[in-house]
Amino acid sequence: MGRPKQFDPDAAVVQAMDVFWRKGYGATTPQDLVVALGIGKGSLYHAFGSKHALFEKALERYRDDQAAGLIELLGSPGPVKERLRRALEFLVEVNVVDPRGCMVVNTAAELGGGGDPEVSETVRNQFARTRAAFRGAVEEAQRSGEIDPGRDPGAVSSMILSSLLGLQVLARAGESREQLNQVVDGLLDTL
C-alpha cells in the first residue's frame, strides 16, 4: 500500500551512473543528481539514503553492465586475437567520441588508497571479473595454439588487464585515437 513511486528506481540509478561517470564522486552534487533524475531532493534521499549509497548502487550497476558487455564481446566467434582486437578497437572509438574513460578506473583513482574500503572492494571485484574473462580467452587461445601454451595464463591475463586499465587512463586524459590504437597494436603483437 501507500503512494506508488513516481519514477523507476532502476532507471534513476542508471541516470545517476551517468553523472558520476562523467564528473566523479566528489564533484557530483545533490543538485546535479536532482536535475539528472528529474525528481525532488526529498525523493532522492528517501529512496537512496545518501549520495554515497546511491553511488555504490550506480557503481555496481556499471560493473555488472560492463562485465556482461565484455563477456559478450569476447564470446563472439572467430580467433581469440581478433575478438580481442575488435573489443579493444571498439573501446578506443567509444572513448575518442566521449572520453569519460572507465568509471571503475576513475573511481579507483579517486576513492582508492584506503579511503573507502567498500568501494575499493567493488573496484577489485570488477578487476577480478575482467581478469577472469581474459583468462578464459587466453586459455582458449592456448588450446587452439593461437597463444604459446607455455606462457602462464595468469600472468598474461593480468598483463592484458593492466594494459586495458592503462588504455582507459590514456583515453580519459584525452590522448589521440592514434596513441590509443598504438597501445592496442603493441598489446596484440605480444600475444
Next chain:
Amino acid sequence: MGRPKQFDPDAAVVQAMDVFWRKGYGATTPQDLVVALGIGKGSLYHAFGSKHALFEKALERYRDDQAAGLIELLGSPGPVKERLRRALEFLVEVNVVDPRGCMVVNTAAELGGGGDPEVSETVRNQFARTRAAFRGAVEEAQRSGEIDPGRDPGAVSSMILSSLLGLQVLARAGESREQLNQVVDGLLDTL
C-alpha cells in the same frame, strides 16, 4: 625590498604535492594545505593565488621528479629487461607499502574528460616523457638483440606505458603484491 618570506616556496610546493597526491584535488581543502605547509591562509593565497594554481605547480613538480627518477632507474647498467624489471618491482614495493598510486594517473582520472585542459596537458606531457624514456630503452634493447628488432618500438613502448599506468591503478585500488607482480611478470614475458 619588503619583508622576506618566512617559508621556502619550493618546499611548500612539495608539501602540497604530498597532500594532493594522497587526497586528490577535489578532496583537499585549504585547511589541509594550511596545516601541511605550516603557514597562514593569507600567506598561502598571497604566494600561490589559488588552490588550483598551487595544484598545477605541485603536479608539475611531481612530473619532473618522476621523469628524472624513471630516467635514472632505466639508465643503470646491465640488460634492458633487468633494468625494467628492477624499476617495476621497485614500484610494486613502494605501492604495497603506501598505495597512493601515481599522482598523474589519479589526476587524469579525476580531472580528465575535458574538464581541465591545462591540467590534462600536463598529464599528457608526462605520458609523452615516460613513453619516450621507454622507447629509448626499447630501441637500445633492439640494437643489442634483447628485443626483436622487427617490432615497432612505438607500439611496444606505448604498450609498456599503458601497462605501467594500469599497474598504478591496480595499486591504488589496493591489489595485493602478488597481483601486481603478476602484471610485471606478464609484461616482461612479452618483451
Next chain:
DNA sequence: CATATTTTGTACCTCCAGGTCAAGAAAAGG
C-alpha cells in the same frame, strides 16, 4: 629614521554541499 614595499595572521564573507523535515498527495484496506 621615515617611508615604501612586501609578507603574515586572523577575522570575516559568501556560497553551496549534503541533508532533514513538515505538510500534503496518492494509493490500499476496512
Next chain:
DNA sequence: CCTTTTCTTGACCTGGAGGTACAAAATATG
C-alpha cells in the same frame, strides 16, 4: 470515505569550502 501507509515537494538548516580584507610586522632605500 476515513485511516494508514508510503511517496513528493520545497523550504530550511548546518558546516565548511574557497577566498578576501585589513592591520600589524619585517625589510630595503633615501
